[in-house]
Amino acid sequence: MPLSQFKGFGGVVIRGDMRGDPDDPLVLLVHGGGQTRDIWNDAAAALVRAGRQVIALDLRGHGESEWPADGRYEFGAYVEDLRAILAQLPSRPVIVGASLGGWVAAVALGEDGGHLASGLILADAPPDLDLSNIREAAGTLRAASETAKGAWDPRILERFDLEDALRRFKAAAPRIRVPALFVRGALSDITDAASASRIVEQIPAAEYAEIGEAGHLVASDRGDLFSATLLDFLERRIPRFVPEYRSGSDARTLRDALGCFATGVTVVTAFDTGGEPVGLTANSFTSVSLDPPLLLVCIAKTSSSLKALALAEHFAVNVLHIGQQPASSLFAVPGEDRFRQTPWKRGRHDAPVLSNALANFECRRHQMHDGGDHIILVGEVLRATFDPRRDPLLYFRGKYRRLHFS
Ligand SMILES: Cc1cc2nc3c(=O)[nH]c(=O)nc-3n(C[C@H](O)[C@H](O)[C@H](O)COP(=O)(O)O)c2cc1C
The missing domain is CATH 2.30.110.10 (Electron Transport, Fmn-binding Protein; Chain A)
Structure with a gap:
């Protein structure tokens, strides 16, 4: 798989793999904290089969992207990375963000960046987090980091500012202007259904879906159901066809x-x-x-x-x-x-x-x-x-x- 390379915030190198035909409309996949781009394997394959080009990124400090020596892992650095990457792309992609990746995408688009993408899918990105849940999640992540032999930089846990992320995510939601979908894992212990519905009401053009038998890692827990939900949304709300005017047809398309x-x-x-x-x-x-x-x-x-x-x-x-x-x-x-x-x-x-x-x-x-x-x-x-x-x-x-x- 050819790895493409982007320049992120402060020159940090962000890598991602690119699949599909470069002429097809682009979907950018952004994983959550403590994960890598591998969580999208099912979704990426389904998207390419459905005629979409896919770039699956590794966030800074994760997988094959740079682990910055200065340890800049605050939430704002991730948002600036994504903004920088979007500016380097030749077209406005649909962004699919899981958990942290969802917060980052929502904030990049809601805070003055509405023109940067054509759609947004939030995969179990919790608008509220119980701190005890987080400690538990952090414990699990730390253990995972040790067993996964350095798939992500454990310094992230010290530098990441969760409160800033949640505050900015909630403030950005009403300002997201692109078609949006929130997908929750029905068994998610991180995102509760009530707070997910509240954030969906805040986003002007958002839909809500729940995937049975999936937890917080909804895209990999039930890759088949997640992909089907994603494709259904894309075909309805952000179709791949190019509008066509023919002499005599409606003037709106010509305009x-x-x-x-x-x-x-x-x-x-x-x-x-x-x-x-x-x-x-x-x-x-x-x-x-x-x-x-x-x-x-x-x-x-x-x-x-x-x-x-x-x-x-x-x-x-x-x-x-x-x-x-x-x-x-x-x-x-x-x-x-x-x-x-x-x-x-x-x-x-x-x-x-x-x-x-x-x-x-x-x-x-x-x-x-x-x-x-x-x-x-x-x-x-x-x-x-x-x-x-x-x-x-x-x-x-x-x-x-x-x-x-x-
Ligand atoms: C950005 C923009 C561009 C426009 N370009 C034209 C144009 O090129 N020719 C035109 O006849 N009307 C154009 N219009 C519409 C006219 O400005 C508008 O119909 C105006 O009310 C006409 O005023 P009048 O009927 O007093 O002449 C444009 C409107 C906007 C907002």
């Missing part, structure tokens, strides 16, 4: 496909024949030509600004910066007094320009073309100004975004 093209956001402005400013939010902006200097925007035929834009000899395209999301929203809903709430001035070429935008293009109307339910408005750029110090407001898959520098 979603087009939404894969990330854009900036502009507000297109002009004066109407009465000298009043008009404008609307548009992301259909495209540069067209340098010589002559041309650009275009597509304006819906239903837009109430179209008439003014079509009649005005000049118009402006104002590219918004990251702080101008309120302006974007304002210019995209009808019935608001858009210009009273937004600083603007008359440009040099008889079009209103928004103040402090990332860039302003003042244009003379060059040509108009029919474009189905839109009009393609081509402008000749007479003047362009821009602010090199600001970041753009972005739009992708129907949501505003910001640049992310990795």
Whole structure:
């Protein structure tokens, strides 16, 4: 099995084995404390058979991952490891985390990382822990570590901060935005059914399942039942098929496909024949030509600004910066007094320009073309100004975004 290698928090080397076709959607498997990636053998085989690619990790201080010399085994280090690994993956995986692995995944996704994965499965990750249970578990784990000849670093028991893990797990739960499944072992002595149901209620899109004849180590106790439950959830909630639009089928899918093209956001402005400013939010902006200097925007035929834009000899395209999301929203809903709430001035070429935008293009109307339910408005750029110090407001898959520098 080829071992892949990732750089974790503080440069610690995290290893995992990769199975399946790299073109298939990815599932990342994260074991619990005192375990190794071997607990996923059944689940990994079932996932690959069902057309998913799998990476099973060894956590820091476990199995073949690095056992850091500085003994950094606090909960936050595991969370940062996972975040770093997710940033190194080419696509957003579904994460399956057992026990500690579940806490780590939930916190990485809930604390500001919703975009990092496409789904989350928590395998018997207890939201509450009775300390006597833990002492007992720690005793068992210590004994296991000795018999397993160093499958994990016993220093973990000294450095791990359980209270921080539980507190952050519970705080993160309501902020998990991806489809989620909690799988409890019906015989689990670590996770009680009532606290598991409580955490499931906290996670907005979560389901709950219980595996009979399995304890806390639900994925390996009944690998067959665990895999079946996992696959059923994935097929229903995070299917592997790629959505397809065909000419004549629903416009929603086409819109979603087009939404894969990330854009900036502009507000297109002009004066109407009465000298009043008009404008609307548009992301259909495209540069067209340098010589002559041309650009275009597509304006819906239903837009109430179209008439003014079509009649005005000049118009402006104002590219918004990251702080101008309120302006974007304002210019995209009808019935608001858009210009009273937004600083603007008359440009040099008889079009209103928004103040402090990332860039302003003042244009003379060059040509108009029919474009189905839109009009393609081509402008000749007479003047362009821009602010090199600001970041753009972005739009992708129907949501505003910001640049992310990795
Ligand atoms: C991010 C974003 C991009 C948009 N892009 C366009 C566009 O390119 N062309 C368009 O006609 N409408 C676009 N719209 C929709 C218009 O802004 C919206 O329908 C607006 O209310 C039209 O105003 P009006 O009818 O006063 O002209 C966009 C909306 C948003 C939020």
